[in-house]
Amino acid sequence: MDGFRITGGKRLSGRIRVDGSKNAALPQMAAALMAKGPVQLRNLPRLSDIDNMVRLMKELGCKVEHDGSDLRLETSDDGSWHARYDIVKTMRASICVLGPLLARYGQARVAMPGGCAIGDRPVDLHLRGLEALGAKIELDGGDIVARADRLKGGTIFLGGPFGSTVLGTANVMCAATRAEGVTIIESAACEPEIQDLAVMLNSMGASISGAGTPRITIRGCTELYGCDHQVMPDRIVAATLAIASAITNGDVTIEDFPMDHLLAVVDRLQATGVRLERLDPLEPAGRCTVKVTSERRLKPALFTTQPYPGFPTDIQAQMMTLLCFADGNSIVTEKIFPDRFLHVSELTRMGALVYRQGGTVVVQGVNRLVGAPVMASDLRGSASLVLAGLAAEGTTTISRIYHLDRGYSRLEDQLNALGADIERFDVDAEEARSAESDCSTGTPVT
């Protein structure tokens, strides 16, 4: 198992480009299951979640060619429609094959994903949406089994207690492309990843309008074809890099920064005193070049996570780490996954003063964090610990870095190129060595 050893206190500077978006790419790979002909996806990040999805696509009978950041997927009519628990349990996002499989084969069997470290993650809205298209759904041995001789368009409401659902919208939108007649999704997720999926589906021959708004209209068609699609830049990675510059008092220029998709984050960063300067005001704001600087004399801020265009839950943990360095008290409220706070106790080990009550955390600004051994427990929480390690005095070791590798492509290489000092090491080998040396020196084990 890999870990990171971070020597803190290095100022980041230089230039970096943002990779393609994991959360856009995963449902797009699933959507390729519906195409007659090859689908070419470009600008894919190299991540363990993408590798897991490739494994699932192969199991579903898809031919996959992976070449750097390009992926070619081709499915035939005799593919499989069973996504087994063995794979689904490694990556919850596997649920996004449900709608495409149902659309292509008229049936799908997908293991019900369990909960995960960030809280309960029900899929009731996905199922309700597909039932509204005429699918018959039952649970069998822990699998969701969906069947429909012919999907039929209708009006579907996808709002839930915490807003809409991103992957649920992706599933229903995909299935509806092959339904008879018109489907209207009300209270659809407006996230940019849904807009990017609609662009891809339209280039496959679908007819979707309104993606990016709460009402999406889909006119069903009988066939979808191959396409060539460029995956949008990863807004969560972009924001994490911006915070890395800000927290190290840095001066980093970020290319392919999706400013348009990060307006709530940019607003909160500016409220704390971080400067984000567009270097190419004439380029489209979806992929611009931004210089992020900060003196790290930060002001406190309040923010609440919300569905897009609100502040993203996937940047809550990283922003909380930054606010540890503000001069005063900040308040962070999590409204999407109210238990997504596993990083709080780890930050406390580094000297942060963070107090949680339910879905709200008060962050009392401190002047310094101090390096310590900490443990990663989920993807974005791991990123927040890396940021804390960059800014802390001394050495921070982070175990279970496999969580980070799910969503950040060799983050240590990217940050080291900007001047950070991060070493990836084998935690088990190191523990074994230290146990051996304890035995040989006779250190008592209590």
Ligand code: EPZ
């Ligand atoms: C997507 O997950 C992202 N994952 C998550 O990113 C992200 O945190 C989340 O959207 C919210 O933005 C991918 O895109 C692969 P939801 P998703 O369905 O679609 C409730 C990361 O770090 N809900 O939009 O699974 C749910 O419990 C990951 O990259 C229901 O009640 O999330 C939550 O409170 C983690 N019933 C809210 O809706 C349902 O059927 C939003 O969840 C579905 C969801």
